[in-house]
Amino acid sequence: MTPSARSAKPDAVLSAAAEIARAALSEVVDAAEVGEHTGFRTEGERVGTHYFEARRLGYVGWRWSVTLTRASRQRTATVDEMVLLPGPEALMAPEWVPWKQRIEPADLGPGDLLPTDDNDPRLVPGYTTGDAVIDDRSVRAVCDEVELGREQVLSLEGRDAAAERWYDGDRGPQTPLAEAAPAPCGTCGYLTRLAGPLSTVFGVCANENSPDDGRVVSFDHGCGAHSSVRLSRAAHAQALPAPVFDTLGYDDIENF
Numbered sequence: 001m002t003p004s005a006r007s008a009k010p011d012a013v014l015s016a017a018a019e020i021a022r023a024a025l026s027e028v029v030d031a032a033e034v035g036e037h038t039g040f041r042t043e044g045e046r047v048g049t050h051y052f053e054a055r056r057l058g059y060v061g062w063r064w065s066v067t068l069t070r071a072s073r074q075r076t077a078t079v080d081e082m083v084l085l086p087g088p089e090a091l092m093a094p095e096w097v098p099w100k101q102r103i104e105p106a107d108l109g110p111g112d113l114l115p116t117d118d119n120d121p122r123l124v125p126g127y128t129t130g131d132a133v134i135d136d137r138s139v140r141a142v143c144d145e146v147e148l149g150r151e152q153v154l155s156l157e158g159r160d161a162a163a164e165r166w167y168d169g170d171r172g173p174q175t176p177l178a179e180a181a182p183a184p185c186g187t188c189g190y191l192t193r194l195a196g197p198l199s200t201v202f203g204v205c206a207n208e209n210s211p212d213d214g215r216v217v218s219f220d221h222g223c224g225a226h227s228s229v230r231l232s233r234a235a236h237a238q239a240l241p242a243p244v245f246d247t248l249g250y251d252d253i254e255n256f
C-alpha cells in the first residue's frame with residue numbers, strides 16, 4: 001500500500017459504487033467472465049478499487065480490478081481504469097531470470113558462442129593488474145601494436161573466484177574421494193605443477209587411472225591411485241603347493 005493510500009480516508013461514495021464498477025466492466029468483458037464482488041481498497045484521496053472474481057479460463061485466482069474516482073464535492077463515481085490482476089492465490093509464471101544467469105557450463109555445445117561482458121570484473125587488460133580502462137578500443141590497439149600478448153587476463157577477483165570454486169568443488173579436500181585417499185595430491189608423483197599464483201594451491205593430475213586425470217586438483221585433494229600406493233604382501237596371490245598325480249581315485253568320463 002502506498003503512503004497516500006495509508007493516509008487516505010475510505011471514501012463512502014466510492015466504496016458503495018460496486019455496481020457502477022460492475023456495469024463498466026460488463027461493457028468491455030463478457031458478463032460470464034465476471035464473478036462475485038470480492039472487495040474494495042482505498043488507493044488515495046477519493047480514489048478506490050473494486051475487485052471482482054475473474055471467471056476467465058486459465059486465470060484461476062485472478063481478479064478484475066476497477067478503479068473509481070470522484071471529483072471534489074461531487075457524489076458521482078467515474079471509472080479510472082479496468083485491468084485483470086493476479087490475486088494472492090493466482091497461478092503465476094515463475095519470475096523471469098535472464099538467460100545469462102540460467103545458462104550452465106554444460107549447455108555450451110560445439111559452435112555455440114558465449115559473449116563476455118565488456119565490464120566483466122573477472123578480467124583486466126593484459127598489461128595491467130587493475131588500472132581503470134578509459135577507452136577499450138585504444139587498449140586493444142596498443143596491445144596489438146606492441147604485441148603485449150593477451151588483450152585481457154584474469155583479475156584478482158576472477159582468480160580468487162576460480163580458486164574458491166575449485167577448492168570447494170569435486171577436486172578439493174572435502175570430497176569422499178579425497179577423505180578416503182591414502183595421501184594427498186601434494187605428495188603424489190602424478191601431480192603436475194602449474195605456473196603463476198594458483199600454483200601454490202593447485203596442480204594438474206596426470207594419472208590416467210585416476211578419475212581426476214587431466215583436471216586441476218588442490219594439493220590436499222587425493223584419490224586411491226596415489227603414486228605411493230603399493231600392493232601389500234598379503235594382497236599378492238598365495239603360492240600353491242606343487243601338483244600331485246592321483247593314483248587312487250578315478251573320473252567318470254561320459255562318451256558322446
Ligand code: SF4
Pocket residue numbers: 183184185188189190191204205206207210212213217221222223224225226227
Ligand atoms: S593420482 Fe590421485 S592423488 Fe595423485 S595427483 Fe591424481 S588425484 Fe591426486
